[in-house]
Amino acid sequence: MKFSIERAILVKAVSQAQSVVERRNTIPILANVLIETTEDGVSFRATDLDTEVVDRAPAQVERPGATTVSAGMLNDIARKLPDGALVSISLESATGRLSVQAGRSSFSLATLPKEDFPVMSTTEYTANFKAPAPTLRRLFDKSKFAISNEETRYYLNGVYMHVAQTETGPALRCVATDGHRLARIDAALPEGAEALPGVIVPRKTVNELRKLLDDDEAEIAVSVSETKVRFATPTLTLTSKVIDGTFPDYTRVIPSGNTRKLEVDAGDFAKAVDRVATVSSERSRAVKLALDEDRLVLSVNAPDSGAAEEELSVAYADEPLEIGFNAKYLHEIASQIERENAVFLFNGSGDAALIREGGDTSAVYVVMPMRV
The missing domain is CATH 3.10.150.10 (DNA Polymerase III, subunit A, domain 2)
Known part of the structure; x- marks a missing residue:
């Protein structure tokens, strides 16, 4: 594997991916980011087994391949490289280490086999629809402050996304509550969302999702099943397990x-x-x-x-x-x-x-x- 990538693009891609990595890991491979190259570019994949993020970036690929390396280490190196640098990254076949070079700086990083990296399984999604980034941003930003921090009431540790019937017809609704306050936000139901099962999107996923929603022009592809939810743009995909629990009947309060x-x-x-x-x-x-x-x-x-x-x-x-x-x-x-x-x-x-x-x-x- 060998490719060249602009430093700014590398910083953005690696920081997006490594943000889901837990700081303390008992499984070493979960501290790593999976780097995969194709003829089109490079992708950086990270997971904590509940959430997975894949960031795709343009790069000049000389040799396709894949490996895993410490997400935190690669992120720190990329940030400390000079602005405007072209970064050359290659997997050394003799040592199995990852070489990172930019200008007069060079690093040789330990790797772990790509085969050991857990990739979140694909699943059949029961609902697939697209929604403008500002719509999803409003739904989640205005509700997430009310998410509960009580681990014993784990079913309140996220935002409940579902289809609701309103006076003007069906709506895409997000609700969060901690028992002391409640937020209920509605938006027009996107085409294709009619079969959306009600799911509780975990707090960590809601926070990571915010990074996909900064571009006001972006259309977000949303896929939902009983167990998973996926939000995707052409360059970034966030997949998450949903909270396995029943959200309470909030209409009563x-x-x-x-x-x-x-x-x-x-x-x-x-x-x-x-x-x-x-x-x-x-x-x-x-x-x-x-x-x-x-x-x-x-x-x-x-x-x-x-x-x-x-x-x-x-x-x-x-x-x-x-x-x-x-x-x-x-x-x-x-x-x-x-x-x-x-x-x-x-x-x-x-x-x-x-x-x-x-x-x-x-x-x-x-x-x-x-x-x-």
Whole structure:
């Protein structure tokens, strides 16, 4: 195997691949990246047995072949090479080592046999469709903050992607919840997604997926089965096992009878919550919302460190209400809102609040109250 590749292309490809590699591995081959060359270019494949990423890059290939080498080592070397360098990579048949050369720098790296590298098996996908990158980015970015970190409730450790029936017809929906807050985001159902089985996409996969979605012009090919999900562009493929569990019936916790309506500038509200929460040593300290006619007072009382209060002009015409929330949760939800106004719908001080982006019902958030 022998090929030449531009340093910038190598850095991007190897960093994409090695990001799925776990830092601590009991199986040595899982710390490696599989390098495979064809006449068209080179691919870099890495896996942790649950997630696999393949990055294809253009290269000048002299001799096709394949081997595996430490992903972290190759990534570090590529980053430290001079900008604009042309990197020559070859497998030395005599020693079995990988030679990396650029300018006056040369490295000889230990390899492991390509036959030992575990390649994630291909599977028959029950649904195959394409979706614009901005659509998928919105679905996952606006829901992932609510993913649970509790390992005991493993079925909440991801984003539930499924087809949902709405008032305007079927939609592609992503939902995440940790039991304290919930995010439900809808998008138009892409052609071919009608047979999509509901799957829970793991947190790590959601974070890796973000790298595929930066190009606003890209179309992402999505394939889903009961056990796997795959997202692909012409140069990058991310395949992942889905969480083997049943996502709870989230519709039961979305309130439908909340009638007390508050409209507030989302940016001002997020900044105000952040400011008053500063006096608390605990980010989870409750912030109290005191509502009166067109007036909202945010306050935090932390006996050990102090107190804070801020008043906002809002649109509110219902009965006075006092309700408390986790300051971190409120700030995270308010930060998701892209439209100018956030709409809060309340029932009572002990009931969950529903939050929307203006009149848009395609993004809905729920947050449970706290005692204050």
